[in-house]
Amino acid sequence: MTTLASIVIVLGVLIFVHELGHFLFAKWMGVGVLKFSMGLGPKLIGWKWGETEYVISVIPFGGFVKMVGQEDLKVQSPDEIKEEDKEKSFLHKGPLKRSAIVAAGPAFNFFLAFVLFTAIVIADGIxxxxxxxxxxxxxxxxxxxxxxxxxxxxxxxxxxxxxxxxxxxxxxxxxxxxxxxxxxxxxxxxxxxxxxxxxxxxxxxxxxxxxxxxxxxxxxxxxxEKVNPVYAVYYGALETWRWSSFIVMGIIKMFQGVVSLKEIGGPMLLADMAGKAADAGVLNLLMFISIVSINLGIINLLPVPVLDGGHLLFFAIEGIIGKPLDQRKMEIAQWIGMGILGLLMAFAIINDAMRYSDGILNFFRKIIGYSV
CATH class of the missing domain: 2.30.42.10 (PDZ domain)
Structure with a gap:
């Protein structure tokens, strides 16, 4: 399997599962879903089923579920929602229901890891x-x-x-x-x-x-060592907890300066690791997907505006003070969050460029006709 195919499979699975969590819980809580997008940017293909448009877009590094009452980075007021849409509006649900919908994305990432760890142990033993x-x-x-x-x-x-x-x-x-x-x-x-x-x-x-x-x-x-299914379930939960603890500790150590920011990897490192995991066999690829899924779940729970954790923080504050937060302040916070994520992505890409500098140079030399 090629590196490109591997990374497409990994990202496709992770994004689908994450957004599926938001989608299913939104439906469960009575919220209308206008769009379910796999990927970002211009639409490649799409179809409409019921009220929801299902889309696959050009850029595979992301995805989203757009619900009634959501408008990208603009924070809508409940008063801006049409009267006929209020019953299925995200904004007209209580903080607990909104929190459940938002938390479902990361929760599904952890659940995916648990299922895959369990399946791997059943198939291959410990x-x-x-x-x-x-x-x-x-x-x-x-x-x-x-x-x-x-x-x-x-x-x-x-x-x-x-x-x-x-x-x-x-x-x-x-x-x-x-x-x-x-x-x-x-x-x-x-x-x-x-x-x-x-x-x-x-x-x-x-x-x-x-x-x-x-x-x-x-x-x-x-x-x-072969194990019975009951122990496999226990082991799957244990591995999910172990990897979650390890990743959280890694983030803490990074903030403490123990782990260098140079360890942050971007799309090139992810693609390289996915390719190597696929070359090592299906079970290794599933293990890699499990670990990255946990990583995605934890990162999304960070209290950074734009991320799921940022939304959960807003809902928690709303629940404490008993009223929604100021729209303008939330919009500013969202843009700041986008800026933070943009800087982190730029830093990750620079790290990738340093890691794979020789390969990148050779690639461009081949394009312009230089011998290598």
Whole structure:
């Protein structure tokens, strides 16, 4: 599958599911939907069914559901709605109903991730990286203790170890503490004592921390363990929560300056990653869609005007003060929100250009006839 086809599939699925959430909840709450658009910009194709026009547009990076009582970035007053439209107007619904409609988009993104994680586990099982040792670092606590390559850790301080991650977690939290390992070696169990030394390392988010290490590499052996559907549902929910927590923490660390803004990626990075995921197989592509779907859900919940989170903030304030916010102030806030998103997108595109500068230069050289 080509990179272009991969990114079209990924964005198509994510946008459709997100907007479907808004659409279905709007219908459920009795709000009229005038347009359901996949994509932005000029219309490629469209058809009308009932009161709703369904559209596929040129630019795949977005989509929207236009309801009765909505007018792009202009904030309409309930008084501007025609009398015959008020019953199905978004603006004439209470703050709770409007909040439900707006929150449904991100909620459907989380639900999609949950469904895909569950389906992946049912189809392929849970992949477990077994606690088998690869290379042993010279002059390390592991080398001094007598570990050798291909030892498989059975237990640490009497606790059974089933995965590499379990072993790493115990070792990292035991800096300077003596640990008693039982390893399986050539069919026999051998008892080995080792004390992890303190090392500085960086987390995946770029934060420097001190952890315990004994100086061993992972052998990289993975087994797939089949699970029943009930556990698969639990695992799907757990993975959705884990990835949500990780992405939220990444955003927090970015605001704290721990994670560089250079890590922000744009459409080129997304397309590249989608292409690589597709090349690795259908299940990898589904995993990628799940993670990006969670990302989309969380970003949309940020309290930035224009995003769903910004609307939810407005509705919450309206509920607290007991009346709608000033129209003009909301319009200004919407434009500020658009400006913030525009700057972030520009920053992401610049980051992409820096990441793929060689490829971009080669592309243009080919166009103008230079040899590469």
């Amino acid at each position: 992949h477990i990286n077994i606690p088998q040792l690869g290379e042993i670092a010279e002059n390390s606590p592991a080398a001094a203790a007598g570990f050798i390559k291909d030892d498989r850790v059975v237990s640490i301080n009497g606790k059974l170890i089933k995965s590499w991650d379990e072993m790493v977690e115990i070792v990292r939290e035991s800096s300077g503490k003596r640990l008693m390992f039982i390893v399986e070696r050539e069919g026999k169990q051998v008892e080995i004592s080792a004390t992890p030394e303190t090392k500085k390392t960086k987390t995946i988010l770029g934060e420097e921390i001190a952890v315990g290490q004994i100086g061993v590499m992972n052998a990289g052996k993975v087994i797939a």
